[in-house]
Amino acid sequence: xxxxxxxxxxxxxxxxxxxxxxxxxxxxxxxxxxxxxxxxxxxxxxxxxxxxxxxxxxxxxxxxxxxxxxxxxxxxxxxxxxxxxxxxxxxxxxxxxxxxxxxxxxxxxxxxxxxxxxxxxxxxxxxxxxxxxxxxxxx
Amino acid sequence: xxxxxxxxxxxxxxxxxxxxxxxxxxxxxxxxxxxxxxxxxxxxxxxxxxxxxxxxxxxxxxxxxxxxxxxxxxxxxxxxxxxxxxxxxxxxxxxxxxxxxxxxxxxxxxxxxxxxxxxxxxxxxxxxxxxxxxxxxxxxxxxxxxxxxxxxxxxxxxxxxxxxxxxxxxxxxxxxxxxxxxxxxxxxxxxxxxxxxxxxxxxxxxxxxxxxxxxxxxxxxxxxxxxxxxxxxxxxxxxxxxxxxxxxxxxxxxxxxxxxxxxxxxxxxxxxxxxxxxxxxxxxxxxxxxxxxxxxxxxxxxxxxxxxxxxxxxxxxxxxxxxxxxxxxxxxxxxxxxxxxxxxxxxxxxxxxxxxxxxxxxxxxxxxxxxxxxxxxxxxxxxxxxxxxxxxxxxxxxxxxxxxxxxxxxxxxxxxxxxxxxxxxxxxxxxxxxxxxxxxxxxxxxxxxxxxxxxxxxxxxxxxxxxxxxxxxxxxxxxxxxxxxxxxxxxxxxxxxxxxxxxxxxxxxxxxxxxxxxxxxxxxxxxxxxxxxxxxxxxxxxxxxxxxxxxxxxxxxxxxxxxxxxxxxxxxxxxxxxxxxxxxxxxxxxxxxxxxxxxxxxxxxxxxxxxxxxxxxxxxxxxxxxxxxxxxxxxxxxxxxxxxxxxxxxxxxxxxxxxxxxxxxxxxxxxxxxxxxxxxxxxxxxxxxxxxxxxxxxxxxxxxxxxxxxxxxxxxxxxxxxxxxxxxxxxxxxxxxxxxxxxxxxxxxxxxxxxxxxxxxxxxxxxxxxxxxxxxxxxxxxxxxxxxxxxxxxxxxxxxxxxxxxxxxxxxxxxxxxxxxxxxxxxxxxxxxxxxxxxxxxxxxxxxxxxxxxxxxx
Numbered sequence: 001x002x003x004x005x006x007x008x009x010x011x012x013x014x015x016x017x018x019x020x021x022x023x024x025x026x027x028x029x030x031x032x033x034x035x036x037x038x039x040x041x042x043x044x045x046x047x048x049x050x051x052x053x054x055x056x057x058x059x060x061x062x063x064x065x066x067x068x069x070x071x072x073x074x075x076x077x078x079x080x081x082x083x084x085x086x087x088x089x090x091x092x093x094x095x096x097x098x099x100x101x102x103x104x105x106x107x108x109x110x111x112x113x114x115x116x117x118x119x120x121x122x123x124x125x126x127x128x129x130x131x132x133x134x135x136x137x138x139x
Numbered sequence: 140x141x142x143x144x145x146x147x148x149x150x151x152x153x154x155x156x157x158x159x160x161x162x163x164x165x166x167x168x169x170x171x172x173x174x175x176x177x178x179x180x181x182x183x184x185x186x187x188x189x190x191x192x193x194x195x196x197x198x199x200x201x202x203x204x205x206x207x208x209x210x211x212x213x214x215x216x217x218x219x220x221x222x223x224x225x226x227x228x229x230x231x232x233x234x235x236x237x238x239x240x241x242x243x244x245x246x247x248x249x250x251x252x253x254x255x256x257x258x259x260x261x262x263x264x265x266x267x268x269x270x271x272x273x274x275x276x277x278x279x280x281x282x283x284x285x286x287x288x289x290x291x292x293x294x295x296x297x298x299x300x301x302x303x304x305x306x307x308x309x310x311x312x313x314x315x316x317x318x319x320x321x322x323x324x325x326x327x328x329x330x331x332x333x334x335x336x337x338x339x340x341x342x343x344x345x346x347x348x349x350x351x352x353x354x355x356x357x358x359x360x361x362x363x364x365x366x367x368x369x370x371x372x373x374x375x376x377x378x379x380x381x382x383x384x385x386x387x388x389x390x391x392x393x394x395x396x397x398x399x400x401x402x403x404x405x406x407x408x409x410x411x412x413x414x415x416x417x418x419x420x421x422x423x424x425x426x427x428x429x430x431x432x433x434x435x436x437x438x439x440x441x442x443x444x445x446x447x448x449x450x451x452x453x454x455x456x457x458x459x460x461x462x463x464x465x466x467x468x469x470x471x472x473x474x475x476x477x478x479x480x481x482x483x484x485x486x487x488x489x490x491x492x493x494x495x496x497x498x499x500x501x502x503x504x505x506x507x508x509x510x511x512x513x514x515x516x517x518x519x520x521x522x523x524x525x526x527x528x529x530x531x532x533x534x535x536x537x538x539x540x541x542x543x544x545x546x547x548x549x550x551x552x553x554x555x556x557x558x559x560x561x562x563x564x565x566x567x568x569x570x571x572x573x574x575x576x577x578x579x580x581x582x583x584x585x586x587x588x589x590x591x592x593x594x595x596x597x598x599x600x601x602x603x604x605x606x607x608x609x610x611x612x613x614x615x616x617x618x619x620x621x622x623x624x625x626x627x628x629x630x631x632x633x634x635x636x637x638x639x640x641x642x643x644x645x646x647x648x649x650x651x652x653x654x655x656x657x658x659x660x661x662x663x664x665x666x667x668x669x670x671x672x673x674x675x676x677x678x679x680x681x682x683x684x685x686x687x688x689x690x691x692x693x694x695x696x697x698x699x700x701x702x703x704x705x706x707x708x709x710x711x712x713x714x715x716x717x718x719x720x721x722x723x724x725x726x727x728x729x730x731x732x733x734x735x736x737x738x739x740x741x742x743x744x745x746x747x748x749x750x751x752x753x754x755x756x757x758x759x760x761x762x763x764x765x766x767x768x769x770x771x772x773x774x775x776x777x778x779x780x781x782x783x784x785x786x787x788x789x790x791x792x793x794x795x796x797x798x799x800x801x802x803x804x805x806x807x808x809x810x811x812x813x814x815x816x817x818x819x820x821x822x823x824x825x826x827x828x829x830x831x832x833x834x835x836x837x838x839x840x841x842x843x844x845x846x847x848x849x850x851x852x853x854x855x856x857x858x859x860x861x862x863x864x865x866x867x868x869x870x871x872x873x874x875x876x877x878x879x880x881x882x883x884x885x886x887x888x889x890x891x892x893x894x895x896x897x898x899x900x901x902x903x904x905x906x907x908x909x910x911x912x913x914x915x916x917x918x919x920x921x922x923x924x925x926x927x928x929x930x931x932x933x934x935x936x937x938x939x940x941x942x943x944x945x946x947x948x949x950x951x952x953x954x955x956x957x958x959x960x961x962x963x964x965x966x967x968x969x970x971x972x973x974x975x976x977x978x979x980x981x982x983x984x985x986x987x988x989x990x991x992x993x994x995x996x997x
Contacts, residue, residue, distance in 0.1 A: 038988070056963050064959075135956030 373427015483523020628843025
């Protein structure tokens with residue numbers, strides 16, 4: 001998981017270590033080639049954070065579901081961004097990200113189906129969709 | 140044949156082992172058991188006979204040890220022992236030798252100069268290598284005992300096969316008897332003191348077992364214990380004496396001990412040297428085993444055993460072990476004048492004491508038992524006055540006639556259906572002719588009628604007492620012995636009269652006192668062994684209508700003899716015993732008649748032509764080599780050199796002793812009034828003096844017999860009249876001088892008291908201490924338990940509870956059960972992990988991003 005982040009962080013870090021002259025050369029070279037990967041990443045990160053916050057704070061289970069979808073989509077966004085970035089650098093594995101994103105969407109659909117089934121079953125038993133009223137895990 | 144004598148003790152042991160170990164398991168028949176027992180003893184007898192024969196031809200007079208032919212093994216390898224006793228005496232011997240040797244080698248001038256060298260050197264401890272071996276010794280003394288033990292034993296074994304017929308413990312009886320034979324033969328054939336002790340204890344054990352043969356009877360059980368315990372007293376003395384011997388001579392082997400002892404100085408009257416102490420210990424042992432005063436009490440009670448046991452153990456062999464021992468150690472005894480006097484006086488006192496008791500007893504075996512004690516007293520008298528060979532001679536003749544009479548009594552008891560009370564007998568002559576005539580021979584022998592065997596030995600004893608120069612008071616010993624001989628003749632005549640002559644009393648009850656005592660003893664199941672409660676037979680505890688005894692099982696024999704319609708106890712017609720019983724009687728009767736001819740005394744030298752006729756077959760000559768001669772300070776030589784006349788007249792010391800028996804006078808000092816010498820001084824003839832004493836002893840025997848006839852045959856009313864007139868004396872004799880009561884009061888009760896005291900001490904104090912300690916530990920453990928339970932556990936529980944109460948809300952609070960909380964924790968954890976690993980990178984990245992954003996683009 002942590003290794004998954006490291007290319008991103010290394011990229012950020014790499015940019016930060018540039019000398020002013022080198023930085024300028026780098027920026028002029030990558031500005032044409034790189035359509036600003038960091039902005040996608042920031043957007044993805046924001047989406048992820050919003051999703052996590054939603055999962056942690058919302059009491060309505062449906063909303064939590066929706067927040068999970070946000071998280072998944074944040075991940076998808078990253079996949080797509082890196083895919084695009086890698087295709088521009090000529091990597092032979094550039095399409096992997098897009099395929100991954102499709103997988104995620106499929107899994108998310110299945111997950112939504114199962115999850116909503118659970119929600120319905122839960123509602124039938126408990127007559128509620130508020131998670132703070134469901135504390136069966138308590139000791 | 141001599142080298143096979145180790146088989147002699149072994150054979151009876153093998154027989155006993157077969158009978159004892161297999162007899163019951165394999166259900167041996169009586170015939171087989173008897174065959175094994177009698178066969179083993181007969182074989183032992185044959186071997187002894189041939190061995191003694193060849194010893195007489197070849198070895199005599201030197202002792203033959205089986206170790207010469209390789210039969211011996213190191214029994215107790217003792218190692219070095221320090222000889223720390225008898226140093227003073229030994230030193231005297233050494234110094235004396237030194238003086239003689241040196242003085243002989245010196246010129247007169249030197250002699251005076253070197254006087255100082257002859258001063259005694261300081262005593263240095265001596266050491267010896269003690270090795271006690273197991274080997275047998277064949278010498279004049281042990282050969283006689285071997286023949287008596289196996290020969291008389293064989294007769295008694297044969298008798299016992301008839302007498303014990305039908306007994307339940309038949310195999311047991313013969314196993315014990317065989318074991319006894321083994322122990323007795325080890326006793327007399329052993330070559331050292333330790334082997335004698337082993338045999339000594341072995342015969343004691345067998346005596347115990349056989350007295351208690353009818354162990355279901357209280358009387359027999361008590362008697363066996365009494366015998367064993369009384370013997371322990373004697374054995375203690377014997378054991379101390381053996382220690383003394385080893386500490387003094389550094390060896391237990393007879394030959395070595397006596398070789399050293401013979402040169403020790405003689406300890407005069409009143410001087411208690413080491414040899415006197417050893418002799419005292421030995422004599423205490425002899426007193427116990429041979430039933431001398433004051434340890435005689437067990438022998439009369441021992442009559443509770445079967446009659447063959449009484450004959451073999453308590454008349455012929457075991458009780459003479461004391462005599463064997465005293466004679467064997469005559470070197471030591473002759474070195475102590477004090478102990479010789481003690482032996483003689485104890486013997487004389489026992490002789491008269493037991494003889495007077497014998498007069499009033501009514502149990503036939505009791506009379507014979509007291510007679511045995513009395514005769515043993517005679518034998519000790521002989522030893523005490525220095526006539527050891529004569530003592531052994533009397534042992535031999537006594538073994539013949541007393542075994543005969545005991546077996547005769549057994550035959551009578553058998554024929555009378557286990558009736559022992561003479562008051563219920565009478566007139567048996569008609570019914571039991573074989574028993575009667577053989578008993579007659581024994582009677583004449585013990586009374587001392589010439590030429591029956593008892594005469595030769597008893598007369599010699601009295602003569603030796605009168606003429607002894609070993610001890611003072613010989614005349615007193617003679618006087619007591621003569622009176623005892625009169626009593627002997629009297630009570631034996633009484634026994635004959637009451638049993639075989641006169642009115643037939645067995646069909647009527649004895650009546651009066653006897654029947655009452657009989658009945659009360661019978662009812663109470665008490666010991667019926669003493670005269671107050673006359674015996675009700677060997678086994679009194681049977682139902683009145685029940686037939687007991689060997690004969691009753693033999694139905695055919697029974698029916699042929701007489702009917703048993705009445706079934707009343709004691710009211711049977713007596714019958715003669717089977718041949719297995721009267722044939723041994725006949726053999727013994729023959730020996731009792733002619734047995735005395737091996738020891739015809741010097742008084743008959745005008746007839747026989749020799750002082751001790753028969754060459755070395757004369758018992759005195761035969762025994763001479765083991766008798767130490769105080770005059771020459773050596774053992775007698777083979778050439779007829781008995782104490783009267785040493786052969787080597789040229790020798791200086793021998794000449795001093797050449798005046799016959801008077802020679803000892805110089806050695807033992809002035810012994811005061813001497814009866815024989817006084818008579819001799821008036822008759823001026825030794826021969827005449829001897830004959831005077833022979834006539835006296837015959838006359839007193841005749842007086843005793845005539846008195847007995849008068850009282851019990853011619854005037855049967857006299858006994859009661861005289862019993863009334865001499866009531867105190869009669870009671871004293873009848874109650875055996877209350878010795879048993881005295882011992883009961885002073886010893887038995889006190890011992891019991893002490894035992895109870897010790898028990899009380901044990902149960903109260905020792906157990907109290909133990910129990911108290913246990914109680915204390917229980918209390919301590921209770922306290923410790925309380926501390927553990929309430930304090931330690933409490934502390935632990937308190938701390939645990941405190942911690943649990945304190946901490947549990949915190950942990951419990953974390954478990955909300957809400958999924959979101961857990962998810963939050965996961966996220967927080969993820970963030971912490973990321974921060975921990977990448978915190979610095981993130982911070983830099985954020986900073987550079989901010990700088991990029993603010994500084995460059997946008």
